[in-house]
Amino acid sequence: MTPKQRVMTALARGIPDRVPWMEGSVDESLQVKLMDGRRDFTHADLCRKLGMDAFGWSVPSGGAAKASQAAFAGPQVAKAAFYHPSSVTFDFTPPWIAEMGRDSKTGRLFVKKGLLTGRDKLHLFEEFLPDPHHPARYAAVAEWIARYREEFAVFARIRLGTASTIESMGLDVFSIMLYEDPDLVKQIHRRFSEWSAAVVEHLNAMDFDFYWAFDDIADTKASWIDPAMYEEFLKPHQLLVTRLMQRPWVYHSDGNISPVLEQVLSLGMSAIHPVQPSAMDIFDLKARYGQRVCIVGNIDLDYTLTRGTPEEVEREVKEKIERVGRGGGYIVSSANSLADYVKPENALAMARTIDQYGWYEKAGAPA
């Protein structure tokens, strides 16, 4: 099988030739370490080096840092950067409508404060959101897919509107407004979801293999809202996006989404990610839901990949392959992303372990 066939088979809950490996994000500084200091490699070069099967993240040779600089420079600059990206990107997430801060050490942006705190702030949508129909970004990305895909699966990073709503309102304001002004929450979510829906209609006409929707709704304790609230406030708007998707898709939320798992699964995704081990039991998930959805992730980022040894990585990855990979429908991935603080030797151990133990035999169990 090609890497792409391997991923698509697993997303359809089939049994590929080997348990695939993919990551929603790989920090560029880690990429450089994994590529022995080189910065001139392509997405496919890194995938080949690690045995990874899909990409949708950026690489240093694409000039990724410029995109975040644009976001920090304000909405107008960010809009222009969205239309005419100066770096190779497969990212179609809307900007946060928020005051942004920047870590002086890493340059990484973070949300300081959501700005959609009341009805008088709704005009900010026009200021911040780029036109989802602007053709330039789609044309550029189509060319990049054709140039870089080789035999790998390529995914677009998107949102369903939920994370945009929560981050742009602030979790505290979002929570209060569910009671104080529920229609405002719905209106804001609908605006973000309509934007993503418009984007997805364009993506459907492109050569992406699948979509990866990043919408955090939980912390390690539980989902932030209960099932009834999910049904009322999130799902109707998320469906505006998901109903249009003409590709398999992966749903991502950090944390423990168990309280609303039935509601989440009713959206009809192909796979869920990242199944944080400190928050969810992947073995229970596989037993209960493995017939409904592919499972992606669960290699621990809190300890194993970041502070553990290569031997510990091997033990954990091998166990997940054997127990969750059995019967197909599992894709190895970290429990969030390959962050810059993952030990390079542990990422390499992950690669070796997948190659050593991830190949399926005819009976459907990895060796």
Add this chain to the structure above:
Amino acid sequence: MSEYRLETIRNQVVSGRRADALAEVEAALAEGLDAKRVMTEALIPAMNIVGQKYSSGEYFLPQMMIAARAMSEAMQRLGPHLAGAGYERKAKAVIGTVSGDFHDIGKNIVKMMMEGNGYEVVDLGVDVSPEAFIEAVRRESPHFVLLSALITLTMESMRGIVEALEQAGVREAVVIGVGGAPLTHKFAEEIRADFYAADAYGCVERCNQLLETAGAHR
């Protein structure tokens, strides 16, 4: 009558009915009910119930937040009466996410639960340096220093903050609590923190226990 009034306030705070809770507090004060009784027999027990419901999974974040807001506004209403009665908060806590960590959701939840349970909380924000914690300890004289980290990378900053407090000679004046997704009891012990709490209400409970043990209400 007063027992019924206190129970009503308690129930209204638990269910986050802010306007109703405030009206009941007004009525209680008008009837001559002691403000300190309203606080200790209605508001603080209400937030204990809310905390337990949140810990058990019955309450989610929004339910907890509207209850905390009802509690906070009721406390503000009681404020002038409590000051007159010589009331002071349970204790003071300084809180922040440690150097390099910009994730503040967990820290904000802990802050809200602590305030809802009668603590005064000084929020230092995100990416707080060891020097800023030392300065806050000297300036605020808190009973607790609460450190939050979401990612593995910044856990080591916690160790640095504990060591910096030690070196500055203010470590023994405070109780240090740590929390965040990648943390464990073991790590808390390793860096010589005083306690680890798995969630926001766990933090409140540990602070309450430590205060009771020490018998110290600053």
